[in-house]
Amino acid sequence: MEAILETRKLSHIYSAGTPFQRTALQDVDFTAYTGEYLGVIGHTGSGKSTLIQHLNGLLKPTAGQVLYQGTDIWSDPKVTHQTRFHVGLVFQYPEYQLFEETVYKDISFGPRNMGLDEGEVDRRVRRAAEFVGLEDKLLDQSPFELSGGQKRRVAIAGVIAMEPSVLILDEPTAGLDPVGVEAILGNIRDYHAATNATVIMVSHSMEEVARSVDRLVVVNDGTIPFSGVPREVFRHGDELEAMGLGVPQITRVFLRLRALGADIDPSVYTVEQARAAILSALGRKGAV
Amino acid sequence: MALKDITLGQYFPGKTPIHRLDPRTKILLTLYYIVALFLADFLLTYALLFLALAAGIAISKVGVRNIMRGMKPVVLIVVITTLLNLFYTPGTPLVTIGFLKVTAEGIWAAFFMTVRILMLIAGTFLLTYTTSPILLTDGIESLLSPLKKLHAPVHELAMMMSIALRFIPTLIEETDKIMSAQKARGADFETGSLLQRARALVPLLVPLFISAFRRADELAVAMECRCYHGGEGRTRLRQLKYRRADWAVIVLGLVCCAAIGVMGRFGL
Known part of the structure; x- marks a missing residue:
């Protein structure tokens, strides 16, 4: 399999040089392969959110490299900016980032920033809305009139509309009811099946991740103690339990x-x- | 640089004698100090005040570097004040550059004005660096409580202030998060013309305001659930209490302030 995203000896220290200094990542080697559905799992504060914010160049490594298709994403500011479009990142509670007057405009924010022409933007917005199950009539409504679950779909569509080769979702189901959880997980699976994009789902729930992913990466204390297919990872039941993750x-x-x-x-x-x-x-x- | 690195008015926890003074004592001292700064008129009085400030900083263990770091945002104001004083004080001209005249009096005035502003800021930073925001508002409320007799909403103002202080870090964190989320969608906050940059703030400000209103609403409900009904008959978990050291410092400070005032009058 071909690696699409890699980190080499990636370390990140917050507030370096002050009394509040804290090491979030320590020499992390992480790989995501083209087209796989990857789960990243770790409890709160394990460093998983820090890790994924490096993958699209939002955070700059204190030490080490992040490679997208073999190129260091920090080699040139233009490359860094482009990486944001290749590697789409959906934050936790993404509905709090909505700001436009209509759902349509909000979803089109990303594609417009890419400098695409009007026709292409329109095609992408409609396709993204379809992927997350938003009906056409909702596109002209204000995103703030929608329900929580619908807002989340709009926000996810906003990233999908950039048609990234790697889609990263940080706890996409947090705070949703069971029906909402199933719907979102289904949307993500459909997207993965239809586009062959690499999907990375971050979660702290083993149950949720285990059902969908091809491969699992466990993050604990700023390192990756093990990774592999779920079956392999779950053999470390006791160690996972000790990390507060469980099986x-x-x-x-x-x-x-x-x-x-x-x-x-x-x-x-x-x-x-x-x-x-x-x-x-x-x-x-x-x-x- | 992350927004989190801003130190303006940040509290540095500690256990020094200055940290342990009653917040009201520290507020009063700061007021004395400010009054004295404006009464002081000449080198000797400024030297004395500078000594007092230096002693305060030394005892509090805050560190000169932190005080300096906090000054960064006000550098521009200080520079403008200095220049205005330098060029616009009437008196005997020393140097003339075009329409600008530098006078001997101007140099004095500029020097003292700069020293005055810097010492003023350093002194007030000492207060906020050594007093937690909660104690600070408790202290202000207690000092202003006589105004309650005049039906001034002292408690409400103090409560508003503590809530505002409490939410500054939360809002900074939120801003950071929304900025990251919009950057992930290709938003660009750093380049472009002034107008473009102002427009780029819309995707940041709209969600920020919405979340601030949501938080305010949630907080109001939470407060009502706990039967908050304003200041009337409300008791406190932490009672403020003057100790002997506080009285000593208050009296000493008042005497020093008066002395500086008298010295300033005689042109010392």
Whole structure:
């Protein structure tokens, strides 16, 4: 697989040289591959938000490099500015960034900053709105009249409309009700499937991430202790628990069953996998 | 530079004798000091006040560098005042550059005015650097409480002030966050003509105002939920109390201030 975004020995220190100095990232080597759906997981204050703000050049590394398609994004101010369009970042609670009179205008803010012509802007706005399930009639409304969940979709559409090759979402489901959570996760999956863009989803909820992603990166204390496919990462159940992350509930049940002496494969993280694992274990028993 | 690095009026926690003085004592002292600065008229009186200020800074352990850092935003005002005094004080001309005249009196006036402003700022910074915003507003409320007899809304004003102070860091953080979010959508706050830059602020200011109003609304509801109904009959968790050191400092400060006033009168 080809790497699209990489960090090399990335370190970041906040308020360096003052009494409030704090190291947020320490020699982090992070890689995202073209077209993958990547989950970044870590508890509050682990450094995950600092990490993703480096990926599109919002924060400048104290030490180390950030590479987009092999080019250092800080090599030239123009490259830095362009990186913001290639690597789209949706912040936590993005609805607080809405400012335009209509939904349409707000979504078009990003594409307009890219200097695209009117026709292209229009095409992108409508496509982005469709991806997040916003009906046409909403486009002429004020974003401030919408519900919380709808505002969030508008904000996400505002980034999708730039058609970035890498889409990063920081806790996109925070504060939504279960229906809203499912809808947003579905939108993101559809977007990933339809565009083949790299999607990076940041979360502190294992349950949520485990179901969608191809690969997981765990951030703890400004470093990346492990990464890999969910199955691999969840083998470190105890260490994850110590970091305050935990594993999905179903995995925890299976780890406990295993500890109680059941002959069962504990590396499951969805209910379907659990069902298959139980059936196969029962099958073996039946054969004996 | 991140917005968070602004130090203007920031509180530096500590346990020095100055930190432990009652906030009212410190406010009174600062007032004495300001009055004395304007009564002082000549080198000796300024030297005495400078000594007092230096002693205060030394005891508070705030550090000269922090005081200097806080002065940065007022440099422009100081420079303009100095220049105005230098060129527009009537008297015997020393040098004439075109229509500008520099007089001997002008040089004196400019020098004293600059010293006066810088010392004024340094002194008031000493107050805000060593007193937490909450204690500061408590102190102001308590000092102004006699005005309640005249139906002045002292408590309300103090409450507004503490809320404003409390939310400054929050708003700065919020500004930082919204700026980042708009930059991620390609907004450009740093380049372009003045008009372009002013227009670039719209995507920042609209969300900022909306969130400020939302916060204000939430705070009002939260306060009402806890039965806040203004200052009447309200008691405090932290009672302000003058200790012996406070009285000593208040009396001493008053005497010094009067002495400086008298010395200034005799042209010392």
